Structures are given as structure tokens and as C-alpha cells.
């Protein structure tokens with residue numbers, strides 16, 4: 001164990017980061033002149049400045065200084081087959097020569113849609129957008145249109161993108177009463193959003209029922225990620241999703257699953273894995289083969305409303321310049337065709353291996369932490385207690401002070417590109433070799449940082 005103090009350790013982490021990433025710093029300073037903060041996506045921005053990546057191949061990326069990383073970010077799950085997958089590239093190359101978007105309906109859309117519908121048990125028909133944000137926004141709009149009700153019940157910690165309804169209570173109420181207070185996530189979101197969006201803690205059916213009862217007859221949809229992907233990768237308790245299905249039926253409201261991330265849990269999403277069918281599903285990320293995409297779908301009689309006819313007042317007008325564009329469609333078809341049962345088993349078992357290895361490292365360092373997750377997604381948690389909702393995750397995260405920030409930077413120094421929030425995302429080109437390397441570097445990082453942890457967050461040391 002190092003004899004350094006906590007301060008010396010974080011100074012060393014930062015010094016090595018600065019030394020390795022001189023060109024990134026130059027790029028950042030240039031970018032700052034034209035982009036506030038030098039970036040355009042908060043989720044991948046961190047201090048002292050973000051590493052600028054230059055290129056990727058398979059499960060590896062290289063930054064502008066030539067440093068190599070194993071890519072455990074995978075663009076937050078959209079790159080399920082890693083970078084420059086040969087089949088995806090060939091499909092895109094061939095399509096590029098025919099035109100990237102022809103401004104007409106294309107047979108490729110029906111081909112892509114058939115794959116989604118064949119795979120996803122509750123989905124008979126889909127429509128496309130260009131992001132997961134659009135997918136959830138339109139699924140909500142569909143639910144409101146069909147039910148004639150305006151209210152939405154969502155869950156603390158569930159991330160559904162950046163539209164107004166989605167930006168409620170992603171970060172949980174840190175001091176909840178019997179039920180959490182819905183809160184607006186940042187500036188610029190109309191306060192009136194809170195008239196229609198109500199929240200409950202994840203994994204708590206009693207709380208969900210209380211909220212549904214309180215607003216009985218007014219709620220268009222219950223919107224949930226099947227697991228909290230963006231906030232701790234927290235699994236649903238056994239029976240929780242089925243319980244939500246039953247509650248939605250009991251209170252005559254629609255159930256929407258946001259499977260933008262959880263779709264990778266099986267060939268047909270978490271709904272197929274758990275055998276719980278929502279009324280509507282939002283999709284994104286992997287279904288675009290690495291290109292911008294969103295889709296929403298559900299039962300035929302709900303989706304039929306999108307067969308727009310101005311003379312039919314119950315039909316819904318949905319449009320978007322790049323919806324179902326040819327490049328995304330061919331990339332998505334190529335990507336999903338090779339995302340078969342074997343691919344799912346492969347990444348999910350690597351996820352298990354990663355969690356086992358990292359938890360053994362945590363135990364060997366005598367720390368009250370854990371790495372939890374679902375299938376191919378895992379997250380560091382700063383407590384050894386059970387974490388089943390966003391509140392528990394956030395309290396542990398806050399209690400660990402700046403540990404996650406420095407741990408993330410040290411993993412970068414050691415050639416692991418992970419999400420700054422402590423998430424590890426596995427892609428199909430990875431093998432046990434990359435997982436074992438990750439576990440080794442994670443172990444080395446904890447060992448190196450232990451004196452810092454004992455100074456900054458002594459409650460994380462086993463007594």
C-alpha cells in the first residue's frame with residue numbers, strides 16, 4: 001500500500017492525466033472558444049478537461065495523444081458491437097453510394113421494423129425518430145392521445161432523455177417524506193410540467209399504487225425503465241415489473257417500458273427476459289447500429305392511430321426530417337442481425353465475470369463498496385448495503401465525496417474508458433481478456449487510492 005497521503009494521491013492522478021493528454025488539453029482550449037465548456041454533451045464531460053478520442057476499432061479507442069483504451073463506455077450502449085464493425089460498415093458504405101436519405105418511405109424501414117416487431121413480444125408496429133429522447137416523448141404522446149388523459153407517473157432515477165416530462169426527478173428527492181417530491185431537473189423546464197408529472201420511488205409497488213390512487217382517472221401512462229440503467233444499474237426486485245403491469249391495469253392506465261438501454265438484455269429486450277408486456281415501448285441506441293435512432297411501438301390498435309388522416313380526429317400526426325433514414329436503417333439491420341442469443345449470452349456472462357472480479361477486489365481491499373448490475377451493464381456503488389432505488393444510490397454516491405471523480409480519472413490513466421458515473425458497458429468484441437484486464441486495473445486503482453479513501457470517505461473502510 002502507498003504511504004502517500006490522500007492529497008498526494010489525487011495530485012498524482014491529475015498530474016499523470018495532464019501529462020498523458022496534452023493534445024486533448026489543446027483541443028479543449030480551442031473548443032472552449034466556440035462551445036460552452038468545450039463540449040456539447042454533459043454526460044461525457046469531466047474535469048480538468050475531457051479526453052478527446054480520435055478513433056476506435058472493436059472494443060478499443062485511441063485518443064488524440066495516441067493513448068489506447070479498452071472502451072467500457074460503448075457510447076452508453078449504442079455500440080453493442082464496438083467500433084467499425086465490419087458488417088455495419090459494409091452496409092453503411094453500400095448505402096452511402098445509393099444516397100444517405102432519399103426523402104421517401106423506404107423498404108429498409110419495413111425491414112428494420114419487422115426485425116423489431118419479430119423480436120419484441122409486445123410490439124406489433126413501430127415508428128421512428130432520431131433519439132431515445134424522441135422515442136419516450138412520442139410514446140408518452142401516444143399514451144396521452146389514446147387515453148385522453150394528461151398525467152404521467154414516472155420513477156425517481158429513471159432517465160428518459162431530455163424533453164420536459166423526462167426531466168423530472170432523475171436525481172431523487174434527497175429528503176423525501178412519505179413520497180418523494182417531484183423536482184424539475186435544471187433550468188428552462190416549465191414549472192407547469194409538474195402539474196402533469198408525478199413520481200414514485202423505483203422498486204416500491206405500494207408507493208406507486210398510492211400515487212396512482214391519488215390521481216385516479218387522470219394518469220395516461222406509467223413510464224419506467226425496466227431497470228435503472230443510468231443511475232446505478234439497479235435491477236427490479238422480483239415481481240416488481242409484473243406488479244407495475246397489474247397496477248396499470250387496475251388503474252386503467254397504459255404501461256410504457258423505456259427499453260432504450262435495457263433492450264440488450266435479450267434479443268427482445270427486458271420485457272422478453274422477464275415476460276412482462278408493456279402497452280408501449282421506447283427504443284434507441286443499439287437498434288441504430290451506432291447511428292442516431294429512436295423508435296416507439298406497441299400493440300397494433302394503439303399504433304394504428306399514427307396512420308394519419310386529417311379527416312380522422314383520432315389520428316396522430318408524427319414527422320421528422322431524418323426519421324427512418326437509410327443509413328440508420330441499414331446499420332441497425334446489420335447490427336441487430338448479429339445480436340443473436342449467442343451474442344446476448346456472451347456479453348451477459350462477461351458482465352457477471354466483471355462484477356465477480358471487481359467485488360473480489362473490493363473485498364480484498366476491505367472496502368464497503370460493491371459493483372452491481374444487470375447483464376452486460378455494471379456500476380460502482382459506494383455502500384455495501386442493498387441499493388434498490390435512486391435515493392439509496394444517490395446518498396451513497398454523495399457520501400463518497402469526490403471518490404468517483406478520481407477513480408474515473410485513474411481508470412483513464414490505466415487505459416480503461418468508462419462512464420464518469422462509474423458504469424462499465426460491455427460490447428460483443430470483448431473477451432475474458434478485456435474483462436480480466438479491467439478487474440486488474442480496478443484492483444490496482446483501489447489499492448493505490450486506499451489512503452485517499454480512508455481520508456475522504458472513512459465510512460467506506462471495513463472496521
Ligand SMILES: Cc1ncc(COP(=O)(O)O)c(C=O)c1O
Pocket residue numbers: 076130131132133134136159160161162225229230258259260261262284285293
Ligand atoms: C433509458 C434511456 N432512455 C432514453 C434515453 C435518451 O436517449 P438519447 O440520448 O438517444 O436521446 C437514454 C439515453 O441515455 C436512456 O438511457
